[in-house]
Amino acid sequence: MRARYGVPLGITAVGAACVAYAAGIESRSFRLRRVEIPVLPPGMRPLRVLQVSDIHMVSGQNKKRRWLQSLAGLRPDFVVNTGDNLSDPEGVPELLDALGPLMEFPGTYVFGSNDYYGPKFRNPGRYLIERSRGHHGLNGKNEPAIGILRNPWEDLRDAFDTAGWVGLSNTRGRLKLDDGIEIALTGLDDPHIKRDRYNLVTGGPESSADLALAIVHAPYLRVLDAFAADRYPLILAGHTHGGQLCIPFYGALVTNCDLDTDRVKGLSTHTAAGHRSYLHVSAGCGANRYTPIRFACPPEATLLTLTPRQ
Numbered sequence: 001m002r003a004r005y006g007v008p009l010g011i012t013a014v015g016a017a018c019v020a021y022a023a024g025i026e027s028r029s030f031r032l033r034r035v036e037i038p039v040l041p042p043g044m045r046p047l048r049v050l051q052v053s054d055i056h057m058v059s060g061q062n063k064k065r066r067w068l069q070s071l072a073g074l075r076p077d078f079v080v081n082t083g084d085n086l087s088d089p090e091g092v093p094e095l096l097d098a099l100g101p102l103m104e105f106p107g108t109y110v111f112g113s114n115d116y117y118g119p120k121f122r123n124p125g126r127y128l129i130e131r132s133r134g135h136h137g138l139n140g141k142n143e144p145a146i147g148i149l150r151n152p153w154e155d156l157r158d159a160f161d162t163a164g165w166v167g168l169s170n171t172r173g174r175l176k177l178d179d180g181i182e183i184a185l186t187g188l189d190d191p192h193i194k195r196d197r198y199n200l201v202t203g204g205p206e207s208s209a210d211l212a213l214a215i216v217h218a219p220y221l222r223v224l225d226a227f228a229a230d231r232y233p234l235i236l237a238g239h240t241h242g243g244q245l246c247i248p249f250y251g252a253l254v255t256n257c258d259l260d261t262d263r264v265k266g267l268s269t270h271t272a273a274g275h276r277s278y279l280h281v282s283a284g285c286g287a288n289r290y291t292p293i294r295f296a297c298p299p300e301a302t303l304l305t306l307t308p309r310q
Contacts, residue, residue, distance in 0.1 A: 184205055
């Protein structure tokens with residue numbers, strides 16, 4: 001009996017332990033990453049930018065709520081929220097409570113598909129199948145979502161706008177910091193559900209600002225190509241969850257978009273039309289409520305220190 005069943009039972013036990021760890025420990029082991037990016041004009045003071053993404057708030061996630069509140073202690077110059085704030089139609093009050101201290105700082109935001117639509121269970125294996133077939137979101141042959149629950153995203157938008165955060169759904173905006181530094185912002189609605197309209201923001205950065213940033217939820221290549229070709233020095237995105245389930249010493253298996261897995265999270269570059277832009281993809285701090293697990297990919301926020309370029 002031992003020879004016949006020992007190995008399968010052992011594998012099952014290890015698998016169960018990994019799932020328990022991924023759901024009960026790592027998914028709540030919130031981290032702050034620190035990244036330095038040389039994108040400012042020479043002589044300009046460094047800027048501290050806090051990027052939060054893919055919160056996927058569900059009612060009752062008190063540890064996540066308290067951790068997000070604590071990030072205000074970093075005293076960033078401004079906050080960038082790269083979308084997918086919700087995974088529960090009832091989660092708006094708790095999300096706004098979590099982000100309340102951060103909304104005291106200047107900020108900007110874009111929305112992701114999970115801000116508009118409620119969560120839906122999907123077999124995790126479908127992500128591997130879609131990757132092999134080149135299907136991602138509504139950009140391949142996937143059928144559009146019909147009869148899906150809608151989130152109260154208007155309440156979220158109104159609260160962010162009231163706090164003075166700049167919404168960037170296929171539009172441009174500006175942030176002016178207390179010392180007079182001006183940040184030109186260009187953002188797109190979520191490419192994952194084909195809401196991006198780059199033709200509305202084309203033309204490149206505004207030269208009169210001290211810094212120009214490009215912001216989008218899902219880092220699809222068509223969007224990265226457009227931003228890089230228009231010479232934006234830095235692109236910020238989320239969406240990928242860093243792969244969410246990674247293999248130690250190997251990395252992510254999927255990105256849930258057409259971005260390669262080598263750039264699934266963290267700082268990298270993207271080149272188009274002979275111009276290279278920095279790209280930072282946040283692994284985010286949440287997950288869909290039906291798959292609340294992370295493995296070898298802890299939930300995170302990132303403090304980006306922007307420094308003068310050489």
